Amino acid sequence: xxxxxxxxxxxxxxxxxxxxxxxxxxxxxxxxxxxxxxxxxxxxxxxxxxxxxxxxxxxxxxxxxxxxxxxxxxxxxxxxxxxxxxxxxxxxxxxxxxxxxxxxxxxxxxx
Numbered sequence: 001x002x003x004x005x006x007x008x009x010x011x012x013x014x015x016x017x018x019x020x021x022x023x024x025x026x027x028x029x030x031x032x033x034x035x036x037x038x039x040x041x042x043x044x045x046x047x048x049x050x051x052x053x054x055x056x057x058x059x060x061x062x063x064x065x066x067x068x069x070x071x072x073x074x075x076x077x078x079x080x081x082x083x084x085x086x087x088x089x090x091x092x093x094x095x096x097x098x099x100x101x102x103x104x105x106x107x108x109x110x111x
Contacts, residue, residue, distance in 0.1 A: 048108040
């Protein structure tokens with residue numbers, strides 16, 4: 001499982017915030033409030049080199065704090081680093097790419 005640091009000032013949840021990547025479960029997550037709550041981004045392989053970024057979920061109490069943005073960035077960076085293509089089923093990831101149209105993301109999108 002890989003851990004990606006997120007600047008603590010971005011979330012103000014009272015401790016270091018990390019995006020965890022669980023390849024076996026095919027999810028990125030951020031532990032909230034200790035380990036009781038989690039924000040998650042789920043994906044599935046839909047081909048040998050294609051991932052479908054399917055769903056992002058942040059508990060209501062933590063919305064509006066930029067957590068989904070960090071999950072989206074971690075997932076898209078994973079796509080780039082692993083030289084994969086991405087299909088964006090999740091509306092939030094679609095929005096994130098529109099707001100952050102980085103060439104390394106755009107060139108990896110599947111229609």
